[in-house]
Amino acid sequence: VYGIEALNTSLSEGANLWGGAGTPAQALKQIETDQSSEDAARLRSRLRVYAISDQDGTGSWIQARWPDIFYITSINGFNEFEGATWVGINTDDNGFANTTKIKNAWADENIRVGPLGSIYPQILYEMEGDSPSFLWLISNGLSVPDMPNLGSWGGRYTRVSEVDDFNWYGNAPDSVSLPSGSQYRSSQATIWRWRDAMQDDFAARMQWTLNNSVSAVAHPPQLSINGSIGTEVVRFDLSLNGSIILDAASTCDADHPGETSQLDFEWFGYPPPQGFGVQPSLTILPLTPPLGTDGIYSLNEAGFANVTLGPKVSISPPTEAGSATDGEEWHVVLQVRTKKGPSNFKDANIRRKNTICTWTYNGNNSQSWGINILHTVYVTHVSVGRVGSRLVCQARETLPGALCRPGDNTGDELQNPSIARWLTLGLQQPQSSMPDPEADLPLNHTNSRQSSIVEEEEEGFTYPDGGTTAWLQVLASHLINQIAWGYPSSYGVYQLYYTTTLSLPSSQASWIGSIQIFLTFGICALSGRLADAGYTRHAVIVGLFMAVMGTFLTSFCHAYWQIFLAQGLCTGLGMGIMFMPGITILGSYFKRRKTLALSIVTTGTGLGSVTFPILLNYTMPHVGFAWAVRCQALMMLILGVIAIALMRPRLAPRKKGPLIEWGAFKERSYTCFAIGSFFVFLSLYFSLFYMNVFAREVIGLSFTESVSLLLILNSSGIPSRVLSGFIAGRYLGSINMFIISNVVVSGMYFAWIGVDTSPGLYVLSVFFGIANGFVQGVFTPALASLTVDPTKMGARFGMVATIVGVASLAGPPIAGAILDVSGGKYIWAQIWAAVITLLGVGSLFAARIAAVGNVLRAKV
Incomplete structure (x- = not known):
């Protein structure tokens, strides 16, 4: 029997559907037109649907219009x-x-x-x-x-x-x-x-x-x-x-x-x-x-x-x-x-x-x-x-x-x-023969593609995993990342300006950028818990205000202590307050596509690390350092306001609960991952802070050429951030990808030792940027994969971020101190960074073993 006749046939279990949803959609529409509401409901009660894949929005249109149908997707x-x-x-x-x-x-x-x-x-x-x-x-x-x-x-x-x-x-x-x-x-x-x-x-x-x-x-x-x-x-x-x-x-x-x-x-x-x-x-x-x-x-x-x-x-x-x-x-x-x-x-x-x-x-x-x-x-x-x-x-x-x-x-x-x-x-019918998926929908689906995606339920919570609203949250988080991480990643321009124009020692200038990154990471435990408690938008607004104000005040600073307070403390605090809520909001929108979504968000770091230095470098000769910095503050304000307007938090507030989820450290995989991340980020910003300084002092490039080198390094990482998420989500798993990426970064540090010409440095900066992009692009998804409860995402993520912040605070000054002690010779700092990264890889591999055992082919 075929189509509607199957529903009228005396079958004990009713009719079973497999295949495309276009034909049953037409049949159900005809039943609704030709039958009374009671008979139509009786016929629908006999239908059993198993959809192995909804190729379009027709299946979700059926589910939305007739939710009483027994429907497995x-x-x-x-x-x-x-x-x-x-x-x-x-x-x-x-x-x-x-x-x-x-x-x-x-x-x-x-x-x-x-x-x-x-x-x-x-x-x-x-x-x-x-x-x-x-x-x-x-x-x-x-x-x-x-x-x-x-x-x-x-x-x-x-x-x-x-x-x-x-x-x-x-x-x-x-x-x-x-x-x-x-x-x-x-x-x-x-x-x-x-x-x-x-x-x-x-x-x-x-x-x-x-x-x-x-x-x-x-x-x-x-x-x-x-x-x-x-x-x-x-x-x-x-x-x-x-x-x-x-x-x-x-x-x-x-x-x-x-x-x-x-x-x-x-x-x-x-x-x-x-x-x-x-x-x-x-x-x-x-x-x-x-x-x-x-x-x-x-x-x-x-x-x-x-x-x-x-x-x-x-x-x-x-x-x-x-x-x-x-x-x-x-x-x-x-x-x-x-x-x-x-x-x-x-x-x-x-x-x-x-x-x-x-x-x-x-x-x-x-x-x-x-x-x-x-x-x-x-x-x-x-x-x-x-x-x-x-x-x-x-x-x-x-x-x-x-x-x-x-x-x-x-x-x-x-x-x-x-x-x-x-x-x-019935097989899938041509598009022209399908009913209008947008007609008379009793449920509010954003669009057909969103509707065709299964929403997974865990303890009554659903993940849209797509749709206009969900992807707009990705855009909002992307814009926040441009501010919170794109700006600090461009500190190499400031480092070069402070050491050449203000004549600050390398280690002293590094402390400004380090404290900024430390605070961006370091207070994530607090801001993440605020996000879990329902203050996502409030935290982003406060953080944006402090970041813009600190950057604006930097334009008036002339002494080291003034720059440290404005750019280091105030801007750093603001970025730390706004960063984590922007990330945790995605935990309630994405489950299966979380790795891809978070990797897209991290491209904001790469894009911001290019646009902020370009803005500073190319406005400074025309309007001076002070007004160039104020232009950066205005850019922050514009990006932040757009992000706040797009944000739509959807998690119920978790008002109760500790600030620190100490129980997470009882999980060996989480603890080993935290230790590994500490070592990785202890050395990660060495290249971002000192690559252009190396170009200026060792290779002999001009100020503009040194900044251009930093732009090449940062821009090279933009596509690799998205690519890392795709490879991790489809093939390797985010933790595996994080381990492999850090092995490559360690190799880049060793390769840096042999570079002594400007062409070689340009080539190295491209590969270094790609490798850094892989590391930073997959760090967030890898850490997020260790948390299954979205209501605890902020606290658990923030704890590791705080640990990483300590590493980011100490890393560049340690590298600067090594340079100062060695008389400006980079080889010992390069070896230090390579070895520290490998120590992190060892701990990350221990986290992998704790999570899945000695299964080499596991996607984790």
């Missing part, structure tokens, strides 16, 4: 398919998943067997890419089609809104325990953790096609828990301190009726889709452990830790303080495997049951909890083909047989007739 940003849940069917997820069973070699041996298997296609790109579209419908003891949040072979999906009539589901992450003892969390893991099981099951079924005898092949067992067999729901109510005994000893071995010795029983908790923090867990104790064991298995093949063995267990509710929440679900899976039988596939002869524990309150306000037991139904075969311009899917569902006892459901597909169902699904 598996996508990761616009055209960023590699991050979506469905790719877990065939990805290695950065080295965390075994890929043996998704290769042609394994398929040749196990799938392409017999006449039916011979037509299985060769894998040219990725294996079974579209299978998750149907696997979530298979009730194999893990999933229930109307409850995709339970997790199944087709992935795991949670509602993106708790509004009652909004039935849209998006990607949900799972945490997988690794043999190294670490945890890996991703939405793709909700599929690849079951990949061995589904592939072994597939291979076993292909073996069935080679045998006509039922007894020649093994069959999964039929589960029974506390005497309950079938699909009915069973609930047990207990007091807070109570426990329940679950007994699966009556489970039937399909190939050995009346015998359970050939069965392995595993019980494990399957936590709900995880938000922030560590969730409390149920206590599952073995009552009949296998002989010679303690009944606990450390880790099973699906990445679940602390698996309980044996047919009989005791389950107690969580005892952690505050863990009892009304209506919260707790999941326990029983997995039973047949040990004996002709099958060579360890995961083929398995049945599972998903147990749901739900907290409730009884009339006496004492806490109780219930268990819902969901049982197994089986689907044996799915095939896909094309008929003309339409995509056709055939799902062949079989009736269970009776191998154990009369009335027991064994899932034996060989003894029973099957019921064939045909669903014809």
Whole structure:
């Protein structure tokens, strides 16, 4: 059946949609026109949508206009398919998943067997890419089609809104325990953790096609828990301190009726889709452990830790303080495997049951909890083909047989007739045939592209990950970065002016720029916490006022102490107050595209570090130093006012909480990253402060040529800031990119030692600028990746920024002191900077190991 007819056909689960959304959009529009509101709602209730990728705004138009439709969207940003849940069917997820069973070699041996298997296609790109579209419908003891949040072979999906009539589901992450003892969390893991099981099951079924005898092949067992067999729901109510005994000893071995010795029983908790923090867990104790064991298995093949063995267990509710929440679900899976039988596939002869524990309150306000037991139904075969311009899917569902006892459901597909169902699904239609996505939208989506992006929910919070408002926040943060970091990065012009015109010693002049950068970083812990508390716009306004005032007052200064107070302290304080709120605002707008967004923001540093020196250098000969500095203050004011006008904070204020999140330093990855960043920034500004001084004093370039060299260095880093975000987000990961970039910077310092001509210095400045751009472009995303709670982004980021500020304060004066002691010879300062950077790299690599273990291919 096709189109609207599918909704009127007597199908127990309704009609299932896979493919483009243009045809169903037309059908739904026609239903709304031709049917009464009651009949239209009834027909919509029968539709089940799984969209592996919304190529345009049509899917989100459907979701917005008819939010009651059951709609799963598996996508990761616009055209960023590699991050979506469905790719877990065939990805290695950065080295965390075994890929043996998704290769042609394994398929040749196990799938392409017999006449039916011979037509299985060769894998040219990725294996079974579209299978998750149907696997979530298979009730194999893990999933229930109307409850995709339970997790199944087709992935795991949670509602993106708790509004009652909004039935849209998006990607949900799972945490997988690794043999190294670490945890890996991703939405793709909700599929690849079951990949061995589904592939072994597939291979076993292909073996069935080679045998006509039922007894020649093994069959999964039929589960029974506390005497309950079938699909009915069973609930047990207990007091807070109570426990329940679950007994699966009556489970039937399909190939050995009346015998359970050939069965392995595993019980494990399957936590709900995880938000922030560590969730409390149920206590599952073995009552009949296998002989010679303690009944606990450390880790099973699906990445679940602390698996309980044996047919009989005791389950107690969580005892952690505050863990009892009304209506919260707790999941326990029983997995039973047949040990004996002709099958060579360890995961083929398995049945599972998903147990749901739900907290409730009884009339006496004492806490109780219930268990819902969901049982197994089986689907044996799915095939896909094309008929003309339409995509056709055939799902062949079989009736269970009776191998154990009369009335027991064994899932034996060989003894029973099957019921064939045909669903014809519309492909994506031409643009001209689609309804107007902007017409009569009940929800306020900014534009079609924004609407086509899944908003990921974590503890009730959604990330737009695109749209006009979100990208305007990127522009606002970009402008703030031009002021807060572009201006300090141009201090090399001031350094040259102060040492040549005012005759200040190098180390003394460096203190002005260093204290400015120190304060920009150093008070980020305070300004970040102010942003978390809801004072984002207030902080930017105050910071802009102080930065403009300090720069303006600098134009009137003639003594060192005056310049130090105005440019060093006042301007530095202002920039520190405004910088962090401008960064933290993006944490509430971007999740999947955060690395790209933050890298675009950091280009403001590069752009500002070019425009501010140009403005100073080319106005100073005409109007003098004082008016040139005032022009810079005016430029700050204009950029800041535009940024403030664009800012739209959307996080609820976090009024309570400590100024310093000391608990973050208990995380080894965070602590090692902080130490590594300290060493990196201790040496980073040496090149920005002294490259043009080196050109003037050692190479012999003029003042204007030395400033031009600084402009080349700074401008070279602008494209590399964006490129670093793209490479980090798409291929390497932000922390990996940060490590590699600093290795290159260290190499640049060593290369600097051999430069003694102006052409060589110009070439070095280009490569130095590119390398510095990579470091500064990916530092912010790398640090942000260590914080999953956007309400703590300001405080956690600010803490590391403060540490980095101390390094930035000390670094240039240390380099200047080395130059003064060595009589102006740069080689010792260059070696110092290179070695210090490598020390930072070592600590950053330790942070990486703490985060993901010794997995070299991990994208982190």
